[in-house]
Amino acid sequence: xxxxxxxxxxxxxxxxxxxxxxxxxxxxxxxxxxxxxxxxxxxxxxxxxxxxxxxxxxxxxxxxxxxxxxxxxxxxxxxxxxxxxxxxxxxxxxxxxxxxxxxxxxxxxxxxxxxxxxxxxxxxxxxxxxxxxxxxxxxxxxxxxxxxxxxxxxxxxxxxxxxxxxxxxxxxxxxxxxxxxxxxxxxxxxxxxxxxxxxxxxxxxxxxxxxxxxxxxxxxxxxxxxxxxxxxxxxxxxxxxxxxxxxxxxxxxxxxxxxxxxxxxxxxxxxxxxxxxxxxxxxxxxxxxxxxxxxxxxxxx
Amino acid sequence: xxxxxxxxxxxxxxxxxxxxxxxxxxxxxxxxxxxxxxxxxxxxxxxxxxxxxxxxxxxxxxxxxxxxxxxxxxxxxxxxxxxxxxxxxxxxxxxxxxxxxxxxxxxxxxxxxxxxxxxxxxxxxxxxxxxxxxxxxxxxxxxxxxxxxxxxxxxxxxxxxxxxxxxxxxxxxxxxxxxxxxxxxxxxxxxxxxxxxxxxxxxxxxxxxxxxxxxxxxxxxxxxxxxxxxxxxxxxxxxxxxxxxxxxxxxxxxxxxxxxxxxxxxxxxxxxxxxxxxxxxxxxx
Numbered sequence: 001x002x003x004x005x006x007x008x009x010x011x012x013x014x015x016x017x018x019x020x021x022x023x024x025x026x027x028x029x030x031x032x033x034x035x036x037x038x039x040x041x042x043x044x045x046x047x048x049x050x051x052x053x054x055x056x057x058x059x060x061x062x063x064x065x066x067x068x069x070x071x072x073x074x075x076x077x078x079x080x081x082x083x084x085x086x087x088x089x090x091x092x093x094x095x096x097x098x099x100x101x102x103x104x105x106x107x108x109x110x111x112x113x114x115x116x117x118x119x120x121x122x123x124x125x126x127x128x129x130x131x132x133x134x135x136x137x138x139x140x141x142x143x144x145x146x147x148x149x150x151x152x153x154x155x156x157x158x159x160x161x162x163x164x165x166x167x168x169x170x171x172x173x174x175x176x177x178x179x180x181x182x183x184x185x186x187x188x189x190x191x192x193x194x195x196x197x198x199x200x201x202x203x204x205x206x207x208x209x210x211x212x213x214x215x216x217x218x219x220x221x222x223x224x225x226x227x228x229x230x231x232x233x234x235x236x237x238x239x240x241x242x243x244x245x246x247x248x249x250x251x252x253x254x255x256x257x258x259x260x261x262x263x264x265x266x267x268x269x270x271x272x273x274x275x276x277x278x279x280x281x282x283x284x285x286x287x288x289x290x291x292x293x294x295x296x297x298x299x300x301x
Numbered sequence: 302x303x304x305x306x307x308x309x310x311x312x313x314x315x316x317x318x319x320x321x322x323x324x325x326x327x328x329x330x331x332x333x334x335x336x337x338x339x340x341x342x343x344x345x346x347x348x349x350x351x352x353x354x355x356x357x358x359x360x361x362x363x364x365x366x367x368x369x370x371x372x373x374x375x376x377x378x379x380x381x382x383x384x385x386x387x388x389x390x391x392x393x394x395x396x397x398x399x400x401x402x403x404x405x406x407x408x409x410x411x412x413x414x415x416x417x418x419x420x421x422x423x424x425x426x427x428x429x430x431x432x433x434x435x436x437x438x439x440x441x442x443x444x445x446x447x448x449x450x451x452x453x454x455x456x457x458x459x460x461x462x463x464x465x466x467x468x469x470x471x472x473x474x475x476x477x478x479x480x481x482x483x484x485x486x487x488x489x490x491x492x493x494x495x496x497x498x499x500x501x502x503x504x505x506x507x508x509x510x511x512x513x514x515x516x517x518x519x520x521x522x523x524x525x526x527x528x529x530x531x532x533x534x535x536x537x538x539x540x541x542x543x544x545x546x547x548x549x550x551x552x553x554x555x556x557x558x559x560x561x562x563x564x565x566x567x568x569x570x571x572x573x574x575x576x577x578x579x580x581x582x583x584x585x586x
Binding site: 016024029030033034036037038040041043044045046047048049050051055080093094096097098100101102111115116117118119120124125126127128130131132133134135141142143163166167170199217224227228229230231234235248249251252255263264267270271272274275277281282 | 319320321322324325328329332333335336337339340342343373382385386388390391392393395397398401403404405407410411412413414415416417418419420421422423428429430446454455460478487513514515516517518519522523534536537539540543548551552555558559562565566569570
């Protein structure tokens with residue numbers, strides 16, 4: 001009689017062995033966690049987000065589209081786009097320069113410098129606006145004599161709005177790129193240099209491609225925040241309709257004037273941008289993750 | 302490495318800093334240090350005596366109370382629920398998880414004015430939640446302190462979730478299994494084994510959320526009635542002082558907020574250093 005070993009899956013452990021270490025077996029509590037989490041996030045975040053969409057289209061697509069005939073909305077949109085178009089490139093250049101300057105160096109006070117770069121995240125936007133007013137206001141500012149003699153107008157005008165936006169958004173780029181550069185090390189750049197590349201070539205051909213997804217990620221965050229900045233801009237802009245009013249300021253102003261449809265129409269535009277930026281972020285996050293994995297494999301191999 | 306650089310002692314080795322380095326500092330000076338210095342100079346010009354008086358007027362004290370008190374409550378609520386959401390995202394599998402995960406980032410991405418508009422509609426007297434809450438519990442949310450709290454909860458939720466998530470993911474299941482096999486109940490395992498390791502991350506997230514909630518302006522200003530001594534927050538008070546051309550008071554109250562942000566930044570950094578103790582143990586494995 002031949003003795004056959006039964007296939008592995010048919011071998012059952014003895015009764016006294018507990019089937020698994022799964023703590024959630026007979027417990028109802030763990031099942032409750034996702035439900036509570038979903039309910040909480042649903043009430044706190046999803047409901048307000050849905051409210052914007054529902055209210056924007058409550059009276060039909062026609063009414064929503066009619067909002068875009070409002071001169072004031074269009075000029076607010078235009079100003080917002082112009083401000084973003086100036087602030088984002090400035091901060092991109094700064095972010096990349098700061099990253100290449102700081103990331104690969106060890107020096108005393110590096111941690112301090114990194115926290116200084118993060119400072120705008122923890123300062124209230126209103127205080128950022130206040131700082132600009134105290135510096136550039138034509139009547140009370142510290143630099144008032146200089147500005148008045150040059151004939152510049154910064155506060156209650158677009159340069160102030162651009163400056164406020166720049167201050168509030170400049171950390172994003174540096175923050176995304178610096179950790180990646182720190183992780184990657186110098187070898188490739190050194191190789192390029194020994195082969196005769198100039199600093200500029202090294203930056204364009206080696207450094208920038210290696211951080212491209214992180215830089216793109218930082219760019220998305222910067223743009224989203226620049227389009228939506230409210231507190232700092234509201235202090236310096238003076239909030240003059242059709243002149244120094246950005247789109248977020250227009251949302252608040254229209255709501256205060258009981259122009260609810262206009263407010264929700266403009267809010268829908270900004271909300272749409274936010275959702276697009278979230279989707280782009282998810283995409284770039286995956287690309288970034290893939291690159292990081294590849295880099296790790298390279299180092300190990 | 303092949304190029305042998307001449308070794309000179311001391312600062313002779315210092316070369317002129319590179320272009321990116323110079324540009325970084327010039328930009329930082331122009332964009333950050335100049336306004337900061339301007340504000341500090343202005344604040345110093347007020348003089349210690351009147352600085353203290355302006356910083357502690359009854360109106361200002363009431364505004365600090367609303368800002369710091371309500372933000373503390375909001376970030377405590379988010380400390381608990383943020384942990385819960387992070388736990389659900391990392392340790393559980395359920396339908397709609399991806400959606401939940403991306404919703405968490407919405408308060409970061411949504412402009413604060415839009416958030417304020419949405420919240421003041423939802424919790425307004427005719428809103429989806431405002432009406433039932435009023436009818437069932439007689440609770441008025443918008444244009445009250447409760448509304449300020451709701452806006453701050455919205456704003457600060459992602460901070461806790463996003464700081465707890467990576468730590469929770471890196472926790473080793475073996476420890477919990479060991480605790481369980483030694484006879485600990487699930488509750489004991491959670492409170493004695495898991496929670497202490499998550500604590501630095503939770504506190505760090507709560508501190509970040511708190512700092513953000515205290516400084517928040519856009520969403521709060523739309524849902525609050527902005528009446529002094531009732532629901533006026535400190536940033537709104539600064540804006541009102543500026544609108545009244547009371548630059549001195551605005552400078553002083555702004556400096557108080559600035560000092561608070563510097564302290565909270567320091568605290569958050571210390572919490573991160575503390576938290577690295579646990580991340581270090583992960584790296585050694």
